[in-house]
Amino acid sequence: MSTKRRVGVLISGxxxxxQALIDAAKAPDYPAKLVLVVSNVPDVQGLTRAEVAGxxxxxxxxxDFPSREAFEAALDEALGGAGAExxxxxxxxxxxxxxxVSRWLNRHLNIHPSLLPAFKxxxxxxxxxxxxxxxxxxxxxxxxxxxxxxxxxxxxxxxIHADDTxxxxxxxxxxxxxxxxxxxxxxxxxxxxxxxxERVVGxxxxxxxxxxxxxxxxxxxxxx
Ligand code: GAR
Numbered sequence: 001m002s003t004k005r006r007v008g009v010l011i012s013g014x015x016x017x018x019q020a021l022i023d024a025a026k027a028p029d030y031p032a033k034l035v036l037v038v039s040n041v042p043d044v045q046g047l048t049r050a051e052v053a054g055x056x057x058x059x060x061x062x063x064d065f066p067s068r069e070a071f072e073a074a075l076d077e078a079l080g081g082a083g084a085e086x087x088x089x090x091x092x093x094x095x096x097x098x099x100x101v102s103r104w105l106n107r108h109l110n111i112h113p114s115l116l117p118a119f120k121x122x123x124x125x126x127x128x129x130x131x132x133x134x135x136x137x138x139x140x141x142x143x144x145x146x147x148x149x150x151x152x153x154x155x156x157x158x159x160i161h162a163d164d165t166x167x168x169x170x171x172x173x174x175x176x177x178x179x180x181x182x183x184x185x186x187x188x189x190x191x192x193x194x195x196x197x198e199r200v201v202g203x204x205x206x207x208x209x210x211x212x213x214x215x216x217x218x219x220x221x222x223x224x
Contacts, residue, residue: 004033005189008084010075010092011039015046016174017090017111017181022053024182032189036082038075040094056082062094072100088185089143098145106151106195108143109188111181113173115139115155120148125169134160136169138177140184142200151200153193154184 007025009018018037025034037050037057050057058078065071071094079087089110101108114124116139119131128136137157144150156176160169187193193200201212 004031005085006035006083007032007086007088007185007189008036008038008079008082009034009050009088009090011037011044011046011090012041012093013044013046013091015044015049015090017177018046019049020178020181021088021090021185022049022055024186030182030186030189032086032185035084036079038078040071040092046091068097069099072097075100076103086185086189087143088181090181095147096143096145101143101145104143106142109140109153109181109184110143110148110150111138111140111177111184112148113138113170113177114148115157116141116148116152125166125173128160129164129166129169136160136173138173138180140180151195151198153187153200154180156180 007021009021011018021034024030025032034050034053034055037046037055039047039057039059040062042059042061047057047059060071060074060078062071065074085107087104087108089108092110112120112124114120114128115135115137119127119136125136135157137155139155140153141148141150142153156179158173158176187202192203194203195201203210203212
């Protein structure tokens with residue numbers, strides 16, 4: 001019997017982070033299995049990526065529902081039907097209500113292309129460049145009701161070059177995202193992290209039982 005955690009993924013578009021999770025989950029020892037990909041936008045590239053990988057998909061278009069609650073009830077129904085235990089936002093661009101967030105509390109991850117809590121929201125890379133930052137990065141965190149907010153599971157730092165444009169910086173950060181998200185989902189799905197209040201801590205099994213360890217950042221992709 002499989003001990004892999006069953007994971008649903010929410011997307012709104014291109015799905016390159018979804019692809020990174022699909023590729024990671026092919027490893028026999030990966031502790032998570034993607035059981036459903038849900039898009040709130042019809043006909044996006046991420047849905048095709050899931051279909052190619054043989055993962056069930058559905059579209060739950062927020063425009064088809066009279067309220068956020070009705071939209072989220074449809075999301076829950078789809079995820080429940082697939083037996084999802086964990087949820088990953090991968091470029092999912094809708095805010096979720098407190099009620100939905102509390103149902104998935106500490107079982108629901110998001111990735112954002114900045115070193116949170118800095119630069120939440122849209123147009124991240126343009127704002128990072130305008131601020132004159134010299135280092136940026138990406139963050140995987142547990143979802144809370146506020147946008148791009150919640151306990152941090154993993155981060156990767158990415159240097160900013162003097163001649164960077166929004167596009168060149170986005171591409172460099174995206175390469176780091178593709179390394180970081182599979183790493184963070186592995187930590188969560190394997191039970192290597194737990195919560196201490198609103199802080200994420202690493203856990204390891206030792207001869208004397210389970211003990212707390214510092215979370216570490218994974219190696220960054222090369223060729224900066
Ligand atoms: C990614 O850069 C992700 O971090 C960002 O959207 C992009 C989706 O790309 N998410 C957010 O900004 C969330 N606030 P993808 O569809 O190719 O994975």
